[in-house]
Every structure is written in C-alpha cells, then in structure tokens.
Amino acid sequence: MASHKPRLSFWQIINMNIGFFGIQFSFGLQQSSMSPIYKYLGADEASLPYLWLAGPMTGLLIQPLIGAMSDRTVTRWGRRTPYFLIGAILCSLGLLAMPFSPTLWMAASLLWILDAANNVTMEPYRAFVSDKLEPSQHSLGFLTQSAFTGLGQTLAYLTPSLLVWMGMNKDAVNGSHIPHIVIVAFLIGAVFSLASILWTLKTTPENPLSAEELVALRARPQGWRHTLAEIGDAIREMPPTMRQLALVKLFQWYAMFCYWQYIMLSLAQTIYGTSDQASEGFRDAGLLSGQVGAFYNAVAFVGALALVPFTRRFGPKIMHSICLALAGVGMLCIPMIHTPWLLFVPMVGIGLAWASMMGNPYVMLAGCIPPERTGVYMGIFNMFIVIPMIIQIFTLPLYYHAWLDGKPENVIRLAGGLLLCGAVAVLKVKLNKIKASANAGLPEAQTRVAHN
Helix, strand or coil: CCCCCCCCCHHHHHHHHHHHHHHHHHHHHHHHHHHHHHHHCCCCHHHHHHHCCHHHHHHHHHHHHHHHHHHHCCCCCCCCHHHHHHHHHHHHHHHHHHHHCCCHHHHHHHHHHHHHHHHHHHHHHHHHHHHHCCHHHHHHHHHHHHHHHHHHHHHHHHHHHHHHHCCCCCCCECCCCCEHHHHHHHHHHHHHHHHHHHHHHHHCCCCCCCHHHHHHHHHCCCCHHHHHHHHHHHHHCCCHHHHHHHHHHHHHHHHHHHHHHHHHHHHHHHCCCCCCCCCHHHHHHHHHHHHHHHHHHHHHHHHHHHHHHHHHHHCHHHHHHHHHHHHHHHHHHHHHCCCHHHHHHHHHHHHHHHHHHCCHHHHHHHCCCCHHHHHHHHHHHHHHHHHHHHHHHHHHHHHCCCCCCCCHHHHHHHHHHHHHHHHHHHCCCCEEEEECCCCCCCHHHCEEEEEC
16 A cells, blocks of 8 residues: 555565465465375265365455455554464464374365465465555566465475485375375475465565555454455456456366366376275376476476566466466376376476466456555455366366266366366456555545556
C-alpha cells in the first residue's frame, strides 16, 4: 500500500524470496513422496486423488481468508510477518511427523495440517512481494520467487537420491515400508522450512506504512464477519483479467495434479513394468521420479530468471502460452519413453512451464488489482489453483478405469492434452492495468486501462 516504494537491488530481491525456498521444499516433498507413502500404507491406486484433497481444500478455505486478514493486520512486526512465522513453525512440525505415520488415515490427517500451515504462509508471502516492489520490478520479483520454487523443489525431489549417493541403503524401510531415505528427506525439509523464513524475516523488513495508510487500515471494520464481507466484495469486483485467467488455471492445475499423483506410478509401469509397491522396481521408479522431478525443477530455477527479459519483451501472456505448449508436448511423449535418460528431454518443457506458472500469471495479476487489496486478491487467485485440483480429485476416479483403462500413463497423456488447451486459452486473456487513486481503500475511485 505504501505510495513510495524504494527500488530494490537484485540481491535484496533474492533475500526477500529465500523464504519461498523452504515453502516449496515442503511442497516438493509432498509432490514426490505422498503417492508412494500412501501406496506403502495400502492405498488403492484409483482412489489416490481423494487422499490429495488436503492441499486444495485448505488452500480454498485458508488462503483467501488469510490474505484478507493480512491486508487488515497492523502489528509491531508488520502486516505479513506474523503469518510467515506461524505457518513456518506449523509446517516444520508437520514435516517432522509425516514419515513416521503408521497408518493411512494418520498420513492423510497430517497432510491436512501440513497443507494448512503452508497455506497460512503462501498468500501473505505473495502479497509481501507485491508490497515491497514497485510495478516495474514485479516481473523480476515474481520470477525470482519462481526460481526459488524451482530450487526448493529440485532439492526436495533429489534429496532421496542424494542420500543414496552418500551411502544410505535405498531398500532399508521402517515397519510401514516407508524407505529411510524418505524419512530423512522430510526431516531435512523441516529444518529448511523454518530456517529460510527466518532468513527472510531477518534480512527483509516490511515497508513501513505512512500515517495516512495506518489511519485507513484502522478505520476499516474489524472481525471475521467483515473479513468475509471483504472477500465477497472483492469477488464481485474482480478485474476482468483475473476472471479470464480462471480458465487458463483450470487447464494447467488439473493437468499438474494429474502429473504429480501419477508420474511415479506411470514410470513404474512404462520403465520397470511393475505396480507392486513391495518390489525393487517400484522403489527404483520412486528414485527415478525424484530425479526427473529434480531436473525439471532445476530447469525452472534457471528458466525463471532466463524468462525475465523475454517476458519484458514479449509479455507474460505470450511467454506463458509458449511454455504451456512445450510442457503439453512433453507430457504426451513421456508414456512413449522406455529408456530412463530420455525422460530428461520432455522435462525441459515441463520445467519451463513450471517456472512460468509460478511467475507469469502473477505478473499479469499484479498489474490489474488495487494495491490495498493485494492480500485478498492473491488469496482469491489461489482459488483458481485449488478449485481445478478439487475438480480433478472428484472426477478422475470416476473415469480412471472407464476412459483411461486404469493405466497411470494415460493420466499423464490427459495432463499433456490439458496443458495444450491452457496454451490456447491464455492467448484469449486481455490484460488490464489498474491505476489506483490517492484514496486507498476506495475501489470505486479506481480506473482501469485495457491492454490486449
């Protein structure tokens, strides 16, 4: 909300986004390890999507509410900082407990706690980046955040393989058949989750609000009823650009949830010819899935920063379309590959798309929303991520056997087709830049300028 925002150096932007590394290390562990953990604990393959419900549901319920609350928060530590710290502590506790789950229901329950903690941190963090940076630095800020997404998830995916390379036995398991390398990876994640947030809090204080802005914030009605009313008002007044991005997000996040849930099972079938979770081939598929997942996230880490000049030149819309198309073609190719090293080729396109997903939609969004509503709109924008995931969870099991022949590799093909649809849909989005009036907090006083 601050009217004057000092221009930050590249290293200041890096420090500001290091906390995102820990958040995304946690998400990477979930993406790479939850389906195998569920299988080790006896889950049915077709019902796996139901067990992933925690992430999208907590995101749907928590992120808009926390985003709106952080817009209204005034404390001695800042507006967003309390949410970072509480979320990071809870996330670390969830990561510590997860790999010791003795039963399927306990693992699923802990995932609800873990995802709730991550979501308490996520949208205030995105709003924090928008708070700190002037509009001309939004692309660098959000794509740097995307780079840390790639780095965090690269290491999360790769940690089990690194532990094997360092001498741990890949076949050593606990009483629930969960490999020891997975247990250690979660313990490392618990440390990173808290330490990275503490680094950002120490190096990057929030911008102080002016006296006028403090008066405006304190004048707003307080309480959860008013917070919910604020969310409802924001949804009704949602900018057109944001509405148009909803279809793009439907395609891309339905696709990515399909990929994360079934890539390891697909590789077990197409590369190792097994679906037996007690077999060596199944464990090898888990390591291979982690390695290719680490590679595409490494591509995302490098690609996010490499995309910055192209995004500035061609615009976030064009670049996002190209990246989604590359990922769609790559996913369609994955089931046809039967040699492990060839899998790294399509992962280049998936990595570029992942970098773009975590950056370019937010570049498009940041220019069209009023600054005083950044938190609530970032939270609502997350609904466009979690609603497609919820739709996927409740629809995929209905046609997994009938339309996809009960084969995980066909789920990956479906994901590829949906990403190609997303590449077309984003070209239809009209970008709208918003110009806030001097009277912050009065949406009706704002004007919008449309840009194709």
